[in-house]
Amino acid sequence: MKKVVLLAVFALATAVTYAGGYRVSLQGQKALAMGHTGVAVVNSAESVFFNPAGLVYLENKLSISAGVSGVFSTVAYQNEALGTYAETDNPVSTPLYFYASYQATDWLALGLGVYTPYGSTVEYEDDWAGSHLVNNIDLQAIFIQPSVSLKVNDKFSVGGGPIYVTGSVNFNRNLTRSLTDLEGNRSEVTIDASGVTNWGWTAGFMFNPTDNLRIGANYRSEIILEAEEGDADFQNVPNSPLTPFVDTQFDASLPMPAELTVGLSYEFCEKWTFAFDYNRAFWDVYESLSIDFANPQVPDSENLRNYKNSSSYRFGLQYDVTEMFTLRAGYYFDETPVRDGYFAPETPRNDSSGYTAGLTVNVGKHFQIDASFLYLHFKEVDASYDYHFDQGVRAPFSGTYKSSAFVPGLGVSYKL
Amino acid sequence: MKNTINICLGLLAIGFVSCEPEFENPVNEEGFYDSGSANFSNFVAVGNSLTAGFADNALYITGQQNSYPNILAGQFEFAGGGDFTQPLMNDNLGGLLLNGTQIADNRLVLSVGADGERAPVLLEGNPTTEITNGPTGPFNNMGIPGAKSFHLVAPGYGNAGGILSGTANPYYARIATSSNATVIADAASQSPSFFALWIGNNDILSYATSGGVGVDQTGNVDPTTYGPNDITDPNVFASVYSQEVDALAAGASGGVLINIPDVTSIPYFTTVPAQAIPLDAATAGAVNTQFAQYNNQVLPTLVGAGIITQEEADARMVNFSAGQNFPILTDDDLTDVTQILIAQGLPPETAALLGQLRQANNNDLIVLTASSVLGTQADPNNPLSIIGVAVPLQDQFVLTGVEQSRVSTASAAYNATIQGIASANDLAFVDARAALRQVAQGGVAYNGGVLTSAFATGGAFSLDGVHPTPRGYAYTANVMIDAINAQYNATIPKVEIGNYATITLANN
Numbered sequence: 001m002k003k004v005v006l007l008a009v010f011a012l013a014t015a016v017t018y019a020g021g022y023r024v025s026l027q028g029q030k031a032l033a034m035g036h037t038g039v040a041v042v043n044s045a046e047s048v049f050f051n052p053a054g055l056v057y058l059e060n061k062l063s064i065s066a067g068v069s070g071v072f073s074t075v076a077y078q079n080e081a082l083g084t085y086a087e088t089d090n091p092v093s094t095p096l097y098f099y100a101s102y103q104a105t106d107w108l109a110l111g112l113g114v115y116t117p118y119g120s121t122v123e124y125e126d127d128w129a130g131s132h133l134v135n136n137i138d139l140q141a142i143f144i145q146p147s148v149s150l151k152v153n154d155k156f157s158v159g160g161g162p163i164y165v166t167g168s169v170n171f172n173r174n175l176t177r178s179l180t181d182l183e184g185n186r187s188e189v190t191i192d193a194s195g196v197t198n199w200g201w202t203a204g205f206m207f208n209p210t211d212n213l214r215i216g217a218n219y220r221s222e223i224i225l226e227a228e229e230g231d232a233d234f235q236n237v238p239n240s241p242l243t244p245f246v247d248t249q250f251d252a253s254l255p256m257p258a259e260l261t262v263g264l265s266y267e268f269c270e271k272w273t274f275a276f277d278y279n280r281a282f283w284d285v286y287e288s289l290s291i292d293f294a295n296p297q298v299p300d301s302e303n304l305r306n307y308k309n310s311s312s313y314r315f316g317l318q319y320d321v322t323e324m325f326t327l328r329a330g331y332y333f334d335e336t337p338v339r340d341g342y343f344a345p346e347t348p349r350n351d352s353s354g355y356t357a358g359l360t361v362n363v364g365k366h367f368q369i370d371a372s373f374l375y376l377h378f379k380e381v382d383a384s385y386d387y388h389f390d391q392g393v394r395a396p397f398s399g400t401y402k403s404s405a406f407v408p409g410l411g412v413s414y415k416l
Numbered sequence: 417m418k419n420t421i422n423i424c425l426g427l428l429a430i431g432f433v434s435c436e437p438e439f440e441n442p443v444n445e446e447g448f449y450d451s452g453s454a455n456f457s458n459f460v461a462v463g464n465s466l467t468a469g470f471a472d473n474a475l476y477i478t479g480q481q482n483s484y485p486n487i488l489a490g491q492f493e494f495a496g497g498g499d500f501t502q503p504l505m506n507d508n509l510g511g512l513l514l515n516g517t518q519i520a521d522n523r524l525v526l527s528v529g530a531d532g533e534r535a536p537v538l539l540e541g542n543p544t545t546e547i548t549n550g551p552t553g554p555f556n557n558m559g560i561p562g563a564k565s566f567h568l569v570a571p572g573y574g575n576a577g578g579i580l581s582g583t584a585n586p587y588y589a590r591i592a593t594s595s596n597a598t599v600i601a602d603a604a605s606q607s608p609s610f611f612a613l614w615i616g617n618n619d620i621l622s623y624a625t626s627g628g629v630g631v632d633q634t635g636n637v638d639p640t641t642y643g644p645n646d647i648t649d650p651n652v653f654a655s656v657y658s659q660e661v662d663a664l665a666a667g668a669s670g671g672v673l674i675n676i677p678d679v680t681s682i683p684y685f686t687t688v689p690a691q692a693i694p695l696d697a698a699t700a701g702a703v704n705t706q707f708a709q710y711n712n713q714v715l716p717t718l719v720g721a722g723i724i725t726q727e728e729a730d731a732r733m734v735n736f737s738a739g740q741n742f743p744i745l746t747d748d749d750l751t752d753v754t755q756i757l758i759a760q761g762l763p764p765e766t767a768a769l770l771g772q773l774r775q776a777n778n779n780d781l782i783v784l785t786a787s788s789v790l791g792t793q794a795d796p797n798n799p800l801s802i803i804g805v806a807v808p809l810q811d812q813f814v815l816t817g818v819e820q821s822r823v824s825t826a827s828a829a830y831n832a833t834i835q836g837i838a839s840a841n842d843l844a845f846v847d848a849r850a851a852l853r854q855v856a857q858g859g860v861a862y863n864g865g866v867l868t869s870a871f872a873t874g875g876a877f878s879l880d881g882v883h884p885t886p887r888g889y890a891y892t893a894n895v896m897i898d899a900i901n902a903q904y905n906a907t908i909p910k911v912e913i914g915n916y917a918t919i920t921l922a923n924n
Binding site for chain 1 (some may be wrong): 438442448481508528539805917921922
């Protein structure tokens with residue numbers, strides 16, 4: 001049985017490889033180590049994120065999980081015809097999570113989650129070949145989610161809660177491919193907005209048809225971060241009425257798409273658990289990155305994205321080695337939401353494969369250390385962004401991209 | 417358990433090994449691009465303003481950074497190219513100082529007036545480039561703005577003491593290794609492994625841009641007797657050009673020779689239309705009355721006396737009409753009848769005005785600088801002294817059909833020499849004349865636009881109407897790369913010309 005499952009996992013791994021936009025799937029070390037599955041898994045407070053319906057099945061009165069990952073990511077770009085080459089120098093980003101679950105009664109659990117499912121930190125060298133599209137971008141969003149979990153009976157539960165999001169974005173690009181000031185410095189704009197907030201919600205159910213099998217579903221609503229009156233800072237702009245770029249405010253909106261996850265987990269041979277999640281992200285809400293400058297003299301910036309809905313397929317395996325150790329491994333493929341011709345270097349995400357592994361060490365009765373590791377591999381891809389316009393004329397930006405991310409993570413869990 | 421551990425270890429190994437993304441064929445790895453049979457390790461470019469990176473009527477740092485040799489050298493780096501040094505100016509203003517006194521204007525920038533009108537203006541500021549305190553070479557870029565073919569081999573062309581008298585060039589004086597050095601010797605002493613030579617433009621261009629006020633020296637093989645706006649004798653050109661190629665090619669693996677473009681391709685000659693004078697019917701009639709005696713009595717009399725031919729008389733007729741009109745001009749290729757008219761009793765002023773007078777025609781090219789003169793009053797107190805209507809446009813503002821044919825005859829001879837020497841020495845040959853004609857006739861498409869020679873807006877030419885913009889130089893560099901790749905079996909990549917700037921916008 002175990003060999004069959006492993007074969008199935010890795011056969012799929014080689015067949016298709018697939019990620020999406022600025023979604024960062026690092027919401028729990030235990031789940032991440034199992035391919036970021038969890039919609040039908042009950043083993044820690046991480047369920048606040050993956051499926052709050054499962055919280056009520058946790059065995060402990062109080063469960064707390066917290067952790068951090070270190071994302072070491074690099075994007076490489078080249079264009080053979082022009083000899084251009086660029087590699088991002090992304091700072092290490094450290095997405096965090098904190099989850100707590102409290103078993104109020106036999107049929108009611110309360111939870112709280114703080115996590116960061118969206119983010120993007122991409123930093124190219126200033127004035128690189130695609131600097132008219134992006135020099136650097138730093139997008140952050142913190143989700144705060146109180147939850148309730150209700151046990152309808154031993155086989156069925158529901159859960160959910162509101163989500164409060166606070167986010168920020170900082171984005172810098174050159175104004176055009178060639179505009180400079182008198183000293184030859186490229187004209188650029190930085191837009192910055194922080195403290196942007198909005199509300200959303202999540203809901204799910206869990207169904208346990210047998211002792212070994214769980215089935216789960218969870219939906220997280222779309223949340224659109226509407227940046228209003230952010231600061232737009234123009235630099236190195238020639239002193240001319242023909243280049244009317246003066247510092248102003250801007251409005252822009254950035255969608256965090258809705259996602260639906262369904263999946264199952266199956267315990268077998270006493271010590272093994274297999275989990276599968278299918279995730280659908282409704283990226284079609286992201287039609288364009290439109291920046292509306294307050295000063296009417298400053299032309300608005302319209303950057304078509306035209307994302308499509310995308311799926312990811314996640315597989316995880318857990319093995320309880322001893323009372324002290326639990327090992328996990330997993331794999332997922334993540335389909336890109338980016339259509340052909342819309343491959344913008346600020347989120348250079350093509351289809352990706354995530355290879356995951358990890359373990360939990362029980363230190364005493366109440367305390368666990370969770371470690372995980374993710375290697376995200378993107379196939380080398382020839383891609384272009386065809387919707388940049390230079391004085392009204394289409395000027396595609398194309399090349400070959402290859403990116404990878406190496407993500408070690410560490411967490412702790414506490415049970416009472 | 418064992419399986420799981422193996423899987424974990426395997427996954428970890430994959431992660432650590434391929435942490436950094438690597439392309440299957442990385443362009444920045446040695447061997448991706450090939451220099452073919454050429455060796456680009458020490459590239460030296462020799463020439464005039466076009467090699468120096470001159471633009472907007474000045475030499476300044478950002479222009480030099482976008483000079484065609486600097487762009488080429490950047491691409492040569494993909495296949496063994498070494499450092500490329502240039503005698504950078506001190507600033508981005510472009511003016512020159514000689515012993516503290518300014519002797520060259522600052523650059524031109526495109527300025528927008530209060531009424532929205534756009535015009536090139538001199539960028540304000542105090543230039544800081546002092547000729548007598550120049551940088552020390554050697555420099556890979558030996559482009560000397562203003563140099564003619566024979567200047568490159570002329571000792572003393574870099575002697576600062578000869579600048580004001582016109583025997584020396586301030587740009588060369590700034591960097592010459594000694595006051596008696598020659599440009600070509602200074603360049604050749606660097607033992608270039610690869611070279612570019614683009615010279616000869618000024619041998620016709622200064623004649624053309626000055627509206628043909630100089631002399632066609634064809635037949636005179638002593639360049640020391642030439643004036644600054646003369647056309648160089650083609651034999652002189654052939655002789656010095658061949659010496660120059662020999663000096664540069666001595667130890668080189670190869671080189672590229674570039675020919676002379678057609679002056680009628682550049683906006684300096686194509687921007688101001690020949691029919692530049694708008695008149696209403698009443699004014700046209702009044703002016704025609706003024707010239708009635710000239711047309712109907714003076715010219716037939718001169719023909720009758722055998723002084724001019726009927727053909728010349730026809731060419732000299734002045735006739736305005738309602739709408740756009742050709743201006744009247746002084747053409748020094750016409751018979752000068754001033755003294756004859758004085759002898760006939762005409763007042764000397766009128767006689768001088770009519771001495772070599774004719775109306776322009778479609779064969780004439782009005783130069784860019786005439787736009788600030790045409791239609792203005794020669795005498796501020798006399799509203800009847802409109803230049804082009806009542807007062808002839810001076811010779812320097814018009815390149816007549818006859819003058820153009822002198823230019824094209826000489827440049828055809830130079831170009832034959834250049835192409836012959838290139839093929840005799842197995843050097844890459846760039847037909848800049850054809851490349852520029854393509855820009856002028858319909859334009860050249862690139863990713864994101866079309867490069868044309870329209871003044872200020874076409875993208876190819878800077879605000880002086882003669883020299884390219886950075887984008888124009890980038891296009892030139894690409895044309896050269898094509899020729900070099902073909903000649904030497906190399907695979908040097910080209911540049912994206914849309915990434916290079918055009919004219920500079922600035923209000924003082």
